[in-house]
Amino acid sequence: MVLSVKKSLYKKLLENLSTEPFTVTFWDGTVTQYNQGVPEFHIAIHQPLDTKLLAEDPMLAFAEGYMDKRIEVDGDLEYIIESIFNQQGSILNQPLALRTLKKFKSTGKKQSKDNVAHHYDLGNDFYKLWLDETMNYSCAYFQSAEDSLYQAQKNKTHHILKKLNLQPGQKLLDIGSGWGYLLIEAAKEYGVQALGVTLSEEQYKQTKRRIEIEGLQDQVEVKVMDYRELIKEGTTYDRIVSVGMLEHVGHVNIPTFMEHTNHLLKDRGVALLHCITGLVEVEGNAFLNKYIFPGGQIPSVRELVDGMSQNDLRITDMESLRLHYTITLRHWKRNFEENLGAISQQFDERFIRMWRLYLSACAANFTCGISDLHQFLVTKGPNNELPMTRDYLYE
Template identity: 50%
Template structure:
């Protein structure tokens, strides 16, 4: 992923008071703001980030002089638009240095942290996950359900809660290997976009979309959710992703979902939860989930309210995760001869400890798993009961 490009996108997003277009050096055209664009910035080449941080006025002045970028429209309008935006970093002392550090460290950390855990090889995950490569809590309609059936149950459970209809748009933040967006397209004829920071998940999901001939309905992007520009959706879902954003960025998640949802839109958040705040286990943080944080139920509900969401439904799936992990553990141990061909003993012992300690945490109640269903604005069209979920 091009960190320089992400830096520029974030810079342009927060720079102007008026709607505009920015054409980057690779010919990607992005519209910022609502309404007709008042001008367009054409970048002919990237300008070093450090120069912008040290002296943005000099850097952009010389950049225009030396034709590093052009303006289509009134140059005066461009400058006035910057001045009118009182929230711009240019109106704050050391504002951009602070913004740059927060933005780049968060994006880079997100990418590195996700890839640390998920890009250790599809071949490894394939040995102990189910056939759909679903790596999150399953839903057991019966104790006798296979892991594959329970994972399909989970996807069905979520899609029913979202109350999808044909033609609606769906965003899956942290789409994994694509099972949810593929099912939404096939069953509901939903136009679905899945985004991930894992290059291995992206490649595999893209192949699945092509193999099933769903290119007209399903799209996949390798992108951070905060960098998704110029699009809104009827439904937004996230399964097992918010645990990776960090405590300091929890509100960023909800405010971003709010901006991505259409009015009356519905969102479902499926995530591990805690009942009291505590620091992340240092071993888990170092070896399994660097940058991870398990949010408390209180934090999540408070942030939903702070962002003016209406909380519709909350469901605990704690023991479902215990059973899911027990299936994974059994598959892991049964696959040891094959795992030993691609991973060393230290790695195997590390993952064995991780899976087993996780099962113990859910079964003992130290951790929980909740699904939160909430809406942007008052949505009076949703079913009055849960019959649509359990029929």
């Protein structure tokens, strides 16, 4: 009787799961088809999921079911998730609107470092297996469909550096500098003095190694430091860049980030902020927060713009790279799958299934436009020296 009640609950939940026809095999061997037409994919539920969690957060329940092999899918995982995201009423497509910021506390410096370590300190050897040679772990820029991931990441880096309109001798600050590729390219190609800050010990070690290999110790520096500590040093910068870091700040800390950017930037200085964005403020995804990016929240365009305007950061350019991120993620997925042998020597099968789900869901997310990726070019106060057209970006 209990099992039949559970199965009826699943059938109800699955009725509006996807836009495509699909079949489900339940733990008792019975098969049900949903939607008319030839099935595009198949789901096998080998064991019932936690009923309480299923009621509270179906997305997390299904994600953990997949990770633990209680659920298997027959079909392209990204395509399946995309069909779920396209179904507006799907139980797995219900983002929670952020009604108030009061329940969120400002993330302390120790917590921020722990959150970063959870993801970025998995080991440089792991990331080297599926990122490209630049070790860029952010949206690439595909100037043509034939671009390799390596070429597209180089494109992205130099697209950013051109937007900044760097001049020899200027001071550049990179907040969340990753594995250091942008810092080094800025120093080599534009003759700037560059400082990068990161909370990841692994990224710090790799960046230090790269600086030494390039012989740029007098021009490039990297520190393990929370960006909120930089004001104490009293240094201001001609240019500031931050790539893929604002997603870790949290809604409540956006004003703090913009305030610090204002204080660290010289008058008429230029900053480029590259981050995932949403249309509206939503609470962090439970699966991503629990397993992938603790403390992560996608900022909305409007809260970013409001934070900028409150700190005299004037937008001179704003560009969406949403579809570039879909392609980037597909490259990462392919690299990840092609290196499963080496990855399985470092991590167990649950981790592999978790990351497969993460990369596939992110690709579907950008294809469906649930999230976007924007580059904001801002100046501190009016700057009359930047080129008046975008022609200089493509010379």
